[in-house]
Amino acid sequence: MGEIRAVVFLGMNPWDYSEINDSVRFLAAACTKVDSLYIEPPRGLRGALNNPAYLLSNIRWRKTDRNGVTVYMPPLGFAPVFFGLRKYADNYTAAKFDRILEELYGRSWREQTLVYISSWSYTQTHFIKRLKPKYLIFHILDDSFAFPEIKNNPRVLAGNKSFYQYMMANSSAVIAVSPELAGKYSALYHRDVHIIKNGVNxxxxxxxxxxxxxxxxxxxxxxxxxxxxxxxxxxxxxxxxxxxxxxxxxxxxxxxxxxxxxxxxxxxxxxxxxxxxxxxxxxxxxxxxxxxxxxxxxxxxxxxxxxxxxxxxxxxxxxxxxxxxxxxxxxxxxxxxxxxxxxxxxxxxxxxxxxxxxxxxxxxxxxxxxxxxHSWRARVNELAGILLANCGTTFVTTQES
The missing domain is CATH 3.40.50.2000 (Glycogen Phosphorylase B;)
Structure with missing residues (x-):
């Protein structure tokens, strides 16, 4: 049986963003028995223009430590989606992150690394395509296609559907936070969707x-x-x-x-x-x-x-x-x-x-x-069990249940 040494979490929000909390950061913080790497999401052109310091510093990969979680800020996060600029930026940043992982875990990093992405990271399809992880978990956190902000915006809805199409076809395992989500998206894409609910500290x-x-x-x-x-x-x-x-x-x-x-x-x-x-x-x-x-x-x-x-x-x-x-x-x-x-x-x-x-x-x-x-560490254990059942590999977890 193989063993995972690191989990790469593609984040929904910047790590220090305090306006709202989210499941991805909680899971990353609870994943304490392997290396937990958290990639902050690209902020887009509008977000970058509102933060000149981010715009000026966002030209290379940067990292910080947050209580045991290594937080990475990718370069070119200001690249907008239109004209395909986000795609080119993601291809570039993925190639650079491939080298970072190779430096950390060797050329066989794909055998030792799990990549986690949630349904709110729909703009990062090209990053995943270029990174080509062997072990990929797709986590459906909400009913994306039913959100008014998504279903009433043709461009955003199309982007979400393209993202789902790729993730549902290429993920090692798909999980959802509710039976309703699991049933809906399992029927839409004809594959098993496991249930791991939210948790709490x-x-x-x-x-x-x-x-x-x-x-x-x-x-x-x-x-x-x-x-x-x-x-x-x-x-x-x-x-x-x-x-x-x-x-x-x-x-x-x-x-x-x-x-x-x-x-x-x-x-x-x-x-x-x-x-x-x-x-x-x-x-x-x-x-x-x-x-x-x-x-x-x-x-x-x-x-x-x-x-x-x-x-x-x-x-x-x-x-x-x-x-x-x-x-x-x-x-x-x-x-x-x-x-x-x-x-x-x-x-x-x-x-x-x-x-x-x-x-x-x-x-x-x-x-x-x-x-x-219902602790977040218990949810990490559930995630490890699904990874083992679907891929024959897993990572060390705590004994909390």
């Missing part, structure tokens, strides 16, 4: 000591809290209704708002409510302190196809705090029915009332303990 969220947060000091209790991005799958109408139905509760919103991805008028109506507080994005390191101030944590999602197929990161983070969790009827909450109050729009406020009233220390302990098996 349990220790990060299960802090016992209360941490004062000055920003929360002036917000009256009880606090209902949502953390995460605001885009097309967040039910803004439900949040507006909740603010109206429970004026005595404070509704605290933490996360990045994606302009153009949702109804701007509804967003403004929500923010106009006297008991609604949008604190914008907070660094991952500080999120648990904010969550400690919540009486309940909310997962208000729409019934859109891409919403129902998702496996929200925040669900795992919420549950790890031990706080009551109230969600709309997402398939992803099915594994946690004992601990999640699932409600429709009409009864959402009443479910929150009940969740707050029914808090029980024994239930809290069971809830937090249950999340141990």
């Amino acid at each position: 349990v220790e990060h969220f299960r802090r016992n000591e209360f941490t004062p947060v000055p920003e929360m000091a002036g917000i009256h209790q009880p606090v209902l809290m949502y953390t995460g991005s605001f885009n097309s799958w967040v039910d803004l109408k439900l949040l507006i209704k909740l603010a109206d139905d429970r004026p005595g509760y404070s509704l605290v919103l933490i996360g990045h708002y994606y302009e153009g991805s949702t109804d701007a008028n509804l967003w403004q109506v929500l923010l106009s409510k006297a008991n609604v507080y949008w604190l914008q994005s907070k660094p991952y390191a500080t999120l648990p302190a904010y969550m400690q101030h919540a009486a309940a944590l909310l997962l208000p999602r729409t019934k859109d196809e891409h919403s129902l197929a998702s496996d929200p990161l925040k669900l795992y983070e919420y549950l790890s705090t031990g706080k009551p969790v109230i969600s709309t009827a997402l398939p992803a909450v099915g594994d946690f029915r004992e601990y999640v109050y699932v409600s429709d729009r009409e009864d959402f406020a009443a479910s929150i009332d009940r969740a707050i009233k029914e808090q029980d220390p024994a239930r809290v302990r069971r809830q937090v303990a249950m999340m141990e098996k």
Whole structure:
């Protein structure tokens, strides 16, 4: 049996980007028993123009160490997709990265290296084609073809379909974060899709000591809290209704708002409510302190196809705090029915009332303990098992389950 010495993760976001969190960075950080190499995504021309320092320094491969993860910034990340410029840049950067891997692991680096790419890296098809890894994992994180930002943009949709066509045909194994995604894309491309759900850094969220947060000091209790991005799958109408139905509760919103991805008028109506507080994005390191101030944590999602197929990161983070969790009827909450109050729009406020009233220390302990098996290290172990079953090779993992 062969053995993997390194995993190369093609990232969704720059490593130090704090506006949102993502599964790829969490997996890379949890892959501790082999070399974990993280390649930051190209930022494109618009992103580069907004950051002159990046534009000037982005002419050769650069690397830094981030707590055991080697983070690489590829050159020519400012090359746009149009006119095929991204393709030529990716061919060049892949050739250079081939040499980097050869220096690290010898000419047989392909026998010792796994390359991981997620469904959000659709612009990097040519990088993968030129790099030609022997072991390639394709991870479907969301229902790409159903996202409004993708399906309503012909150029972006075509790029995604071309990317999927190549990855589904050439990957050593394909994984998805939900049964809904696995079923849909398995049927579309006629190949097996394994399921590895999202995970959580349990220790990060299960802090016992209360941490004062000055920003929360002036917000009256009880606090209902949502953390995460605001885009097309967040039910803004439900949040507006909740603010109206429970004026005595404070509704605290933490996360990045994606302009153009949702109804701007509804967003403004929500923010106009006297008991609604949008604190914008907070660094991952500080999120648990904010969550400690919540009486309940909310997962208000729409019934859109891409919403129902998702496996929200925040669900795992919420549950790890031990706080009551109230969600709309997402398939992803099915594994946690004992601990999640699932409600429709009409009864959402009443479910929150009940969740707050029914808090029980024994239930809290069971809830937090249950999340141990959903750690990111456990997900790395699952990934190793799929690699072994499909390719006859694997990498050393921790013993955590």
